[in-house]
Amino acid sequence: MNIVVLDAATLAGADLSPLANFGTVTTYEHTVDEQIASRIQDANVIVSNKVQLNERHFAQAPQLKLICVAATGTNNIDLAAARTAGIAVTNVAGYSTPSVVQHTFTLLGNLMTNIHRYAEDCRNGAWQQSPMFCRLDHTITEIANKRFVIVGYGNLGQAVANVAKAFGAHVIVAERPNSKEVRRGRMAFEEALKVADIVSIHCPLTPQTENVFNADTLALLPKHAILINTARGGIVDEAALAKALSDKQLAAAGVDVLSTEPAQPDNPLIQYQGDNLLLTPHTAWASKESIDRLIAGIADNIDSYLNGGQTNRVI
Template sequence: MNIVVLDAATLAGVDLSPLAQFGTVSTYEHTTAEQVISRIKNANVVISNKVQLNAAHFSQLSALKLICAAATGTNNIDLVAAKAAGIAVTNVAGYSTPSVVQHTFTMLGNLMTNIHRYADDCRHGAWQQSPMFCRLDHSINEIAGKRFVVVGYGNLGQAVANVAKAFGAQVIIAERPNSKEVRRGRMAFEEALKVADIVSIHCPLTPQTENVFNAETLALLPKHAILINTARGGIVEEHALAKALESKQLAAAGVDVLSTEPAQADNPLIQYSGDNLLLTPHTAWASKESIDRLIAGIAENIASYLNGGQTNRVV
């Protein structure tokens, strides 16, 4: 069996040996649209994170039987065309939850205690010049007791909520935006924003959530609130967020995702220079352990397919 990994760079150099039990594994760090056909023309299994695969490809790939998305999302694969071509598609869900939870609270902890500012002060000699034993130039706040609003209450949102509770926060589960009813145990989306000290986003990007955090909804947040987005960039309108941070309408934000990735030089959050924004390059999911779980999940999917099973089948 010929197995081809199209964008191995997204796997951060982890051990791919669990895949070798199924056949010959060929890896490419990156693959352009023009290179796809030549690289997978003889492949039986294709593994891809972000390389787009569509009907034009499938019509030329008679050997291809299985596409393994090296991710949870499958939006880069034309699922309708894959089904029509008789090609199975799988994904891996839940592998990155511990990593994203850790990243969420790493960003939040930095912002609430201003560690990044204090570390910068130390590098520039401020502590050495202090008239007392410490520096207290920037506010230091606890998660304990804060109203922690979770937007998106799937497995990831629930895991974040559990950790927030362990810190002693008062967790509030936001109802879906524009929902006409509020389920038991939840608070209407706009009402939740009005009382939030912290907002952590974990919902998928859909037509209903695209730019749901915009100038109008960000204005509902108290000025001391902190926003964390480790979900999808398109959920937050970036010009509005940059403006809210600059005007101090919002205290701070931690952002791991942008609407266009890789980041573009003209993105307002890339251009923003204030120290109340922490921006990371879509790394919340990418702990070594997370990627190891991803590879193990892909191997399980291939084994299941070969045995006639349906594990993680999307198509």
């Protein structure tokens, strides 16, 4: 069996030997569109994280039987065309939950304790010049007793809620935006924003959630609120967020995802220079342990397919 990994660089040099149990593995660090045809023409299995694959590519790979998406989202695959071509598609869900939870609270903790500002002060010699034993130039606040609003209450949102509760926060689960009913144990989306001290986003990007955090909804947040987005960039209107941060309409934000990735130089959050924004390059998912679980999941998917199973089958 010929297994082709199209964007191995997204796996951070991890050990791919579990895949070799099923055949010959050919890896490419990066693959652009014009390289796809020659690289997949003899493939039985394709492993792809973000490389776009569609009907044209399927016609160029007559031996292709299985596409293993090295992620949870499958928007890079034309699923309808794959179904028509008789090609199975799998993903891996849940592998990155501990990593994303950790990253969420790393961003939040840095912002609430102003670690990044104090670290910069130390590098600039401020502590050395202090008239007392410490520096207290930047406000430090606690997660305990804060109203912690979670937008998106799937497995990841629930895991974040558990950690927030361990910190002593009061967790509020926001109802879906524009929902006509509020389920038991939830609060209407706009009402939740109005009382939030912290908002953490964990919902998928859909037509209903695209830019749901915009100038109007950001204006509902109290001025002391902190927004964390480790979900998808398109959920937040980036220009509106940059303006809210600049105008001090929002205290701070921690962002790991942008609407276009890799980041573009003209993105409003890339251009923003204020120290009330922490921006990381879509690394919340990428702990070593997370990537190891991802590869193990891909191997399980291949094994299941070969044995007639349906593990993580999307189609």
